[in-house]
Amino acid sequence: MLCHVCSEGFRTKFILTRHLKEMHGEVLPITSSGVCPLCDVDVKNGDNILAHLEKAHQVTVESEKLYFKSIEDFEQWREHICIDSLNHFAKARGVDNVKDGQRMYLNCHYSGKQRDRGSGIRQRNSDRICKRGKVCPARLVVTCTSEGVEVIYYKTHVGHSNDVKCLRLTRTEKEQIANLLLNDIPHQKIIEEMRKSMPPSRRGAVKMQDLYNIRRDFNIDCAKVIMRTHDLSLDISKDMVHSIQPNIWKVTSNNGEYTVVFSTKAKCQGCHLLCWVCDVCVHQFSCTCNDNLVKGGFCEHIHACARLQKLKVFIETNAEPANGEDHIYCITQEIVPEEQKVENSTDSRYKLSFLLNASLGIISALDHEGCEKALPIVKKCIDDIMLLKRKQIAVEIERSDHNYSRPTESE
Structure with a gap:
């Protein structure tokens, strides 16, 4: 400067x-940092606006203090209030360090001034500008500590009405759209399906520009490449992957050449360059092949090693089990990592829970057509399980009636 x-x-x-x-x-x-929405007086910050509204305009801002066990519970509650109130709370600035934790402020998205991020060549559409240049008292003061999350929720909105054009998608809705984009569903059909699933008051929140932004933010094009390389990795059998040292594998190809895969770090939190089946991100592994070493891509060798390490049910096995019980035991032993095995690993309930987790991983890799074909199969399995449950209840009732009618020694 x-x-x-x-x-x-x-x-x-x-x-x-x-x-x-x-x-x-x-x-x-x-420059004014905050203007009262009712009288254009400079109020500086959120604390001053509360006192000013009550003193000058006799407006009392309703507040509530809430507690959550984790940040995930808070985010889930935040989505609910955004849907119910047709508002959105955005982070005002960075996180402040406080005693035994961190604090962040989330303001109403109508509050404040609009920042010009473009070059100014084209005039902005004033109908799409949400910020009114004034301060709305509604906000969230979130304090995260080791014991949980404390939230002070200021509920009262002042100085604006809810505009359909300014509605924003929640995180869950964005993830649903990202899954549809990943399955190559046409944009117009995605908008129609999302609007059908939304309440009438929020149907205007889905716009074509949102789909372009989600495709960019979630790296949909990169995710498609990752899923294609995952499909290629299915040709790599278990015998072609050899563990050299902890977190180092040698992957041999059909022509005798080999590559070396290294596990470099833990999975990045919130990373979108992720294989949803293997549950690893592109930054977690490195490989000596050209696709990864030169292009920085998610190669099929990394997929194969990730499956061998965490979800071995996807690796082909040479030996066929003798019967159904042995087959279940074999799959369960491959799904469970070594550090998670316990002495009672043959317990049926224990094996069943891991089989269900493996099934969810397989279903997440299916496309739209595959999900349609898998739906009647899953329904039949659920019906069979319910039939077993009804038979079990009938046996328990019969047993209890028999015990009740049996004469005692005193009789």
Whole structure:
């Protein structure tokens, strides 16, 4: 940043402002950080707006203090209030460090001024601008500690009405759209399906531009490439993957050449460059093949090693089990990592739970047509399980009636 008086350069705007004041006697006008939505008085921040509304306009802002066990529970509750109130709470600034935790402020998305992020060549559509240039008192003050999440919820909105054009999609809705985009569903059909599943008051929240933004933010095109390489990795059998050292594997190809795969770090939290079947991200492994070493892609060798490490049910086995019980035991032993095995690993309930988890992983890899074909199969399995449950209840009732009618020694 250059001084317009002496052309001296400065790193930050704060230093430039101080230089203009001390060296040239020039005082820049102070920009208003917050204006009352009812009388245009500068109120500086959120705490001042509460006192000003109550004193000058007799408006009491309703508040509530809530507690959550985890940040996931808080995010789920936040989605519910955004859907019910037709509003959205966005983070105002970075996270503040407080005693034994961190604190963040989430303001109503109508509050504040609109920032111009473009080049200014084209005029902005004023109908799509949500921020009114004034402060809305509704906000969330979130404090995260080791004991849980404390939230102060200021409920009262002042100075704006809910505009359908300004509605935003929730995180869950964005993930649903991302799954549809990944399955190559046409954009117009996605909009129609999402609007059918939404309440009438929120159907205007899905717009064509949202689909383009989700495709960009969720790296849908990269995710399709990852799923294609996952399909290629299914040709790599278990015998072609050899563990050299912990977190190092040698993958041999059909022509005798081999590559080396390294596990470099833990999975990134919230990473979109993820194989949903293998449950690993592209940053978690590295490989000596050209696809990964040169192009930085998610190669089929990484998929094969990830399946061998975490979900071995996807790796082909040479030996066929003798009967159904042995088959269930074999699959269960391959699904369960070594560190998770317990002495009572042959317990039927224990094996069944891991089989269900494996089934969910397989279903998540199916396309739309595959899910339609799998639906009657899953329904039949559920019906068979319910039939077993009814038979069990009937046996228990018969047994209890028999015990009740049996004469005692005193009789």
